Amino acid sequence: MSFLNLTLSLIFVLIPLILSKTLNLGLEKDTIIAVVRSIIQLLTVGYILHFVFTSNDYLYIILMIGLIIGAATANARKKGTSIPGITGKLIFTFLFVELLTQGILLGFGITPPTAQYMIPISGMMVGNSMVLAILFLNRFASEVHAYEEEIELILSLGGTPKQAIHRQLITAIKASTIPTIESQKTMGLVQLPGMMSGQIIAGADPIQAVQFQLLVLFLLLTTAVITSVLLGFLSYPTLFNQRMQRVKEGNPTD
Template sequence: MSYLALSIALVFVLIPLFLSKTLHLGLEKDTLIATIRSIIQLFAVGYILQFIFEADSPLYILLMVMVMIGAATLNARKKGSVIKGITWKVAVTLIFIEVLTQGIILGFNITPRSAQYIIPLSGMVIGNSMVLAILFLNRFSAEIESRQDETELILSLGGTPKQAINTQLITSIKASMIPTIESQKTIGLVQLPGMMSGQIIGGADPIQAVQFQLLILFLLLTTAAVTSIMLGTLSYPSLFNQRMQMLRAR
């Protein structure tokens, strides 16, 4: 795509600006800021990735992955303010899922061991894991607050913290995983996934594009399950003190 074609594509920004102005939605400023930031951020990342791909150095790859994990952690932790130590819990979860998925991919030589494959796949895994963490923490925090009396009742009857919080955990894990599972049920029917579409537009064989997309879908299923379950397992003990009493939600 030429820069001229990209400039013409800005018409898709003018349309929401016009509608916002006409309907007095007041979203013009936010739309412009979002557009400008996306342009700057994506071009910056593009040049950084170009440098990393050309260097193909393990150190640069590791640094890029660490930056992605750090940014994802800072974003996801906001939804878990009621959970003590949520920052390191999210970070450990993201690191674990990254090591797990890349270990399998590289260990079995599913994709080449180059920055061109490692970084995009890591970005998809970490990004999806971040979204899953946000969904889980948002629902788990709400469940904790809304069912606190029920939890304390189970504890008073001799139940363990795990038994007392089990319903909230299961509900939150399922709620965070459902969007991933449901979206995969209609994949290829309702929409063509982004990676597959990008490869086809880039001239790749459609069947090869399908194979890579299936790899992504399988990765995201693992990410959904492991992220929610691991984060829940790490999080719930901090809701109780050493006497197995529930700490009041702040």
């Protein structure tokens, strides 16, 4: 795609701007900010990736993956402020997901150990893991809040923290992983995955594009379940103290 074509694609930005202005939606400022940010961010990433791919130095690959994990953590931690030590738990979860998926891919020789494969796959895996973490933390916090009395009841009857929070934990794990599973059920029928579409547009063989997309889908399934389960089991103990008492936000010495 030439720069002229890219410039012409801005027509697709003009349409929402005109609609927003005409209908008084007040979205012009946010739309312009979003467009400018995405241009700057993607071009920057493009040039960085170009540099990393040509150098193919593992130090740069590790730095890039570190950057991806750092950005994902900074974004997801805002949803988990009620959980003590959430930053460390998120970093651990994203690192675990990254090491597991890359370990399987590289260990079995499914993908080659080059920046061209490792960085985009890491971005997809950690990005998916971040979305899952946000979904889980949101749901877990609201479940715990809604069922405080039930949690206290189980503790008061001699239940352990794990027993007291079990229902809320399982509900949050299920609720956060369902969208991934459901979207995979209609994959190819309702939507063509972005990566596969991109490969086909770029001239790849559709069958090969499908095979690679399947690999990514399976990886996403793993990261979804692992993220929610790991984050859940790392998070719930911090809601209780050593005396098996519920520790509430802002009152950690209860």
